[in-house]
Amino acid sequence: MTGWETLIADKLKDRASRIPPDWILSENILTQINENTDLSAFDILRKHRLLTKEEIRITESYDAQNLHRDIIEGRLTSLQVCKSFCKRAAIAQQLTNCATEIFFAEAFERARFLDYYLNKYNRPFGPFHGLPISVKDSFNVKGQATTIGFVSFLKKPLAAENSPLVDILLANGAILYLKTNIPQTLLTLDSVNNVFGRTLNPHKLSLGAGGSSGGEGALVALRGSILGVGTDIGGSIRAPSLCNGTYGFKPTADRMPHGKVELGDRPGTPGFVSAVGPLANNASDLTFFCRTVLSSEPWRLDPTALGIGWRHVSPKKRLSIGVYMGDKDFPLSPPVKRALKSAHAALEAAGHAVHLVTNAPSFHDGLKLAARYFLFDGKQTLLQHVLEGDEQPIKALEYTSPATLAGVQDPTFTLDDVWDANSSLIAYREKMAEVWRHYKLDVLMCPGHYSTAGPHDTYGPPVYTVIWNLLNFPASIIPYLKADKSLDSEICDGYDADVVHGAPTAIQIVGWKFQDEEVLMATEVIDKILRDHLTFKSVL
Structure with a gap:
């Protein structure tokens, strides 16, 4: 083994040694575990009774x-x-x-x-x-x-x-x-x-x-x-x-x-x-x-933390919720679309003001702008860490290459480019502000991704999440429903109903900058409605 391989082997051996012998799974279980099997860890846990009732x-x-x-x-x-x-x-x-x-x-x-x-x-x-x-x-x-x-x-x-x-x-x-x-x-x-x-x-x-x-x-x-x-x-x-x-x-x-x-x-x-x-x-x-x-x-321990303590926000009986069904350049897979539509219907039935948002700025443009910011490190510090370890970049980096996402062939930038990016961000935030003003939103409900979890190394660009980092808006994920090949049979590019069958689906709840407490409040309110909706459907 090379020097690096020895270090890795020693690290993995040390990690394994930290698990008490009584908690080590049997070989007949461990030999089933690999990244190509459709087995469920939940099923293995139950089937083999790996925990006591207590x-x-x-x-x-x-x-x-x-x-x-x-x-x-x-x-x-x-x-x-x-x-x-x-x-x-x-x-x-x-x-x-x-x-x-x-x-x-x-x-x-x-x-x-x-x-x-x-x-x-x-x-x-x-x-x-x-x-x-x-x-x-x-x-x-x-x-x-x-x-x-x-x-x-x-x-x-x-x-x-x-x-x-x-x-x-x-x-x-x-x-x-x-x-x-x-x-x-x-x-x-x-x-x-x-x-x-x-x-x-x-x-x-x-x-x-x-x-x-x-x-x-x-x-x-x-x-x-x-x-x-x-x-x-x-x-x-x-x-x-x-x-x-x-x-x-x-x-x-x-x-x-x-x-x-x-x-x-x-x-x-x-x-x-x-x-x-x-x-x-x-x-x-x-x-x-x-x-x-x-x-x-x-903030008393960490100067990076803002001096803004917790604010109590009472639950609102009637929220104004925008619903965004996705960008044309990143269409939603059938299970994600179904989860959003179902959540939309449940919130309307519960008496909340739900607005279908049609005037959102291009998420694709936002993705390209966000990717540009990741290119400003001319020293490529993260890549240098990889090279210092004499290791190969992982495959997943191919779909998150900032240069590819930004559409930039020569990622060499000057201070003028930083100014230009900040100017573009101000303009993009104003377009998003128009959405909030037009519908008088408390929060926006949107996809967290255009698909569910997929096969390894295929997640794709994080267009529906990185936007909110770019704008510095708080956002939550609520798990809701699961992919079901009997319900999500629509044919579309990059989607295989059999492969993702059973994968969790979710919705994302987004609020304006610094309205963290309001987003958490809305998350709890919306989540209760969705849980109640599922309970009601199950007894019909």
């Missing part, structure tokens, strides 16, 4: 807030909850390859401390007391590696300190136990790299898990985490949420603390910046996470 109850029966309540009221211990989620995370790792760093032993020690603290002082350590929370590999956790999928980063020392957000999670009582997988460069929507390999979709292992927070998406979907934390600069929270059937929220950039988060990019970018946000299995936990972090005054 472990299933703890990991499946709660949202984060109710789990926290049962811990602090003494019906569960932090250690009991921690062990259940760690075991389920270990199974999720073996079925979907979602983890990078595993530190269960440290998590058990933390859980014992939290149980001791609760018993001694008769009060919780904080709003996250006893909750196992997973984080994307980009976040620094003291004593753990942060390789973010680059071979060359394997030689970097372990983190000497936490990212400020990690400190905030711990200060609020969270238990950290695992970091999750991402794609090489973090600029693709398929989570695969040459160090840890590919993360698989738990619904159907042959489908992509999304990116760049794909490990989080797979882990949270399989309920190996009660709350996950990702980053999003083009759809990196929302794509994994959409692909894996979880909820996800991208806040306005810099509402959540983003300091000392390793993205591998060149500091000082003149373009738009990444946002930190949660992934969860219900809408209310998105709000719970954001409320807890923003109530902790994160």
Whole structure:
């Protein structure tokens, strides 16, 4: 083996050694796991009875807030909850390859401390007391590696300190136990790299898990985490949420603390910046996470965070909701179209003011403008990390090449080009503002992507998510319905009903810049209507 191959082998051996022997799956299960099989990780989990009834109850029966309540009221211990989620995370790792760093032993020690603290002082350590929370590999956790999928980063020392957000999670009582997988460069929507390999979709292992927070998406979907934390600069929270059937929220950039988060990019970018946000299995936990972090005054620990604390926004009985059915250059696949139409009908039936938006600016133009910003780093820092590790670029980079998306043959720019891009962005934002003004919108409902999760390395450009990074608008993903070959039989380019059958579908909810609380409120209101709609249909 080469020097790099030895480093990778040692890293994978170390990761495997962190899983307790009793939690290692049998060979007859592991030999079935590969990226070409249509097997479901959920089916494997149930069929082979990999968890006890109590472990299933703890990991499946709660949202984060109710789990926290049962811990602090003494019906569960932090250690009991921690062990259940760690075991389920270990199974999720073996079925979907979602983890990078595993530190269960440290998590058990933390859980014992939290149980001791609760018993001694008769009060919780904080709003996250006893909750196992997973984080994307980009976040620094003291004593753990942060390789973010680059071979060359394997030689970097372990983190000497936490990212400020990690400190905030711990200060609020969270238990950290695992970091999750991402794609090489973090600029693709398929989570695969040459160090840890590919993360698989738990619904159907042959489908992509999304990116760049794909490990989080797979882990949270399989309920190996009660709350996950990702980053999003083009759809990196929302794509994994959409692909894996979880909820996800991208806040306005810099509402959540983003300091000392390793993205591998060149500091000082003149373009738009990444946002930190949660992934969860219900809408209310998105709000719970954001409320807890923003109530902790994160700007006092992290100068990247804006000094804007949590604002309470009461639910509106009648929302004004725009519905955008897609750009002509990126037509929606049949299951995505069906999910949007169904959601539209359910919201109208519930009495909300729903407007079909027909005057939106070209999303294709927005995609090209967003891609241009990614080209302003003349040093190509991310590519240099790949070259330093003597590794090959992953296949998924082909469809997210900024130069290709921007339609630029010679990506050499001057300061004038930065000014021109900013001028174009101002003009584009004004066109979008006209949509909001014309319909007097609270939020816009639109696709999160033109398709569901698809075969690996085929996700395509993130046109319906990167637009909102470009504009710095908060946006959430609500899982809704699934692809069904008996209902989605329309023939269209790039769509195979058999291949995506059973894949989750979703809708995206978008609000104006800094209206994060309003988007979270609308997400909860809309989600309840959609759940009630499905319940009503099921009893007919």
